Amino acid sequence: MIIGVPKEIKNNENRVGLTPAGALALTSRGHELHIQKGAGIGSGFLDNDYVEVGCKISPTIESTYDIAEMIIKVKEPIEKEYGLIKKDQLLFTYFHFASYEPLTKAMLKSGAVCLSYETVQLTDGSLPLLVPMSEVAGRMSIQEGAKYLEKPMGGKGVLLGGVPGVEPANVIIIGGGIVGTQAAKMAAGLGANVTILDINLDRLRYLSEILPANVNTLYSDQHNINRLIKSADLIVGAVLIPGAKAPKIISKEMLKQMEPGTVVVDVAVDQGGCIETCKPTTHENPTYVIDDVLHYCVANMPGAVPRTSTFALTNATLKYAIQLADKGWEQACGDDPALRLGLNIVKGKVVYEAIADAFDLDYEPLH
Ligand SMILES: NC(=O)c1ccc[n+]([C@@H]2O[C@H](COP(=O)([O-])OP(=O)(O)OC[C@H]3O[C@@H](n4cnc5c(N)ncnc54)[C@H](O)[C@@H]3O)[C@@H](O)[C@H]2O)c1
Structure with missing residues (x-):
């Protein structure tokens, strides 16, 4: 799969979606990784650290979104990024949809598949991708x-x-x-x-x-x-x-x-x-x-504390990122009920009930 890791542009956000070690785990499975130039700097990773593990450096945020089938990042896209998101693109990041209606509306309009870290949930009710943060x-x-x-x-x-x-x-x-x-x-x-x-x-x-x-x-x-x-x-x-x-x-x-x-x-x-x-x-x-x-x-x-946080986040997200990259989101979510609960918005439909309730939108359960 072609995976893009953009540089975070939210105010004072210095984390990055993947450490070089996480990137290596994906490139060594044959996936193509495009890391935006300078994306890791705030967490203490140089572009070269990613190049050494087989990643390509993407010159701009536009080129990173443009080439990727899956985007791995940290924070929800902000307004400047809305227009960069492509139809059917898989976004694997924190969204916190219920707290911000414009983001929910923008992602519905984009036609993308939004898999939220914060609602991936194990059968015991725990939230493995919220835990480290x-x-x-x-x-x-x-x-x-x-x-x-x-x-x-x-x-x-x-x-x-x-x-x-x-x-x-x-x-x-x-x-x-x-x-x-x-x-x-x-x-x-x-x-x-x-x-x-x-x-x-x-x-x-x-x-x-x-x-x-x-x-x-x-x-x-x-x-x-x-x-x-x-x-x-x-x-x-x-x-x-x-x-x-x-x-x-x-x-x-x-x-x-x-x-x-x-x-x-x-x-x-x-x-x-x-x-x-x-x-x-x-x-x-x-x-x-x-x-x-x-x-x-x-x-x-x-x-x-981006360095501590980026390590902690990748430690938790990587196993899911590998499943998504290896199998595609439909198969990966079909195989893993925890990951399936991370699906919030799929190609213009709200598939997570609490988000539909928050903004009085139609809820369309996944089959
Ligand atoms: N601001 C940040 O940077 C940041 C970072 C990480 C997490 N968070 C947020 O922190 C919050 C807590 O996350 P968490 O991982 O500890 O969640 P958690 O699910 O582990 O814990 C939440 C607890 O709240 C309890 N609770 C629910 N209703 C309550 C009430 N009326 N009174 C008292 N307790 C009640 C639940 O029983 C549960 O034990 C979340 O909103 C999360 O998104 C924010």
Whole structure:
């Protein structure tokens, strides 16, 4: 198969769809790889690293899209890329359709096959291509939260771990999945007083077994959240309902109950955010303040640590990319139910129910 890897052009996005090691796995199976010139630079890979493993260097983004039967990338196409996508082309990337209607409409119009990393799902419900980036974002959420809690950054001026004789910070983590668990580990490691909330009791039981003693588990309901936010220093939003918009757990009204300088890191921003006042920000301008509460809502957090993230992403996507390249999307999705669930839009039709529901579009189940 002819595969194209374009350079990411979203603001401050330095990841790339494949590492040279991943590219080698595909070229050694006879696939033709076209890597856009400079695509790997932000992650520390030179064009020559790809040439050495049998790739061709494509001079422009246009030439990369033009030649490829399958595009492997990281983030959803942005407006400038919409017109480059060809009918019947297979796009294997993150899309997060439910949070952005114009992208959904553009991909429907393109006639392309959109296979989303974030909805590839195993039978146990886990999301293998969201996991690595969630691990990165979860760990980063505490690093960023700690930074913005510093006074010069606009926060309360609280050190997460406190010091002997001084209380540690209160960290509230809403959602105990991958992001939440990694955040809890990092916050606990720094000595904070951590509470992690979820609606899944089995998950809470598991978390209570594996997390250290300075992490409390709590059922996520409005009463508990109302109570906790009043004394919170850092709140991490980490909920997910796969393929759907995030539920709004903290309303604008509730911000008034928080102390000035409280920091909210809404990692779920890519699904619309679980805090009502959340709106997507970028690494260039990551925060804003509403009612004295500092909001950090960067939609591509792992983009700030591209080298770690690119390795982690390719480690997870490669086995699926190989299936798609070897067999074509129809056969590969027919053989692997997990991959099949990644199909969101196929040649002008929405084939994933939650996306159709999000924008009141027709849902056409796949046969
Ligand atoms: N901003 C970024 O850069 C970035 C990076 C990676 C992931 N994410 C996003 O982070 C979010 C979380 O991802 P994840 O991998 O941890 O998902 P996950 O499925 O592993 O965990 C989500 C958890 O939320 C829980 N949940 C659902 N409704 C809840 C509620 N009302 N209250 C409390 N918990 C609730 C679920 O039970 C589940 O345990 C997703 O929206 C994901 O797209 C963002």
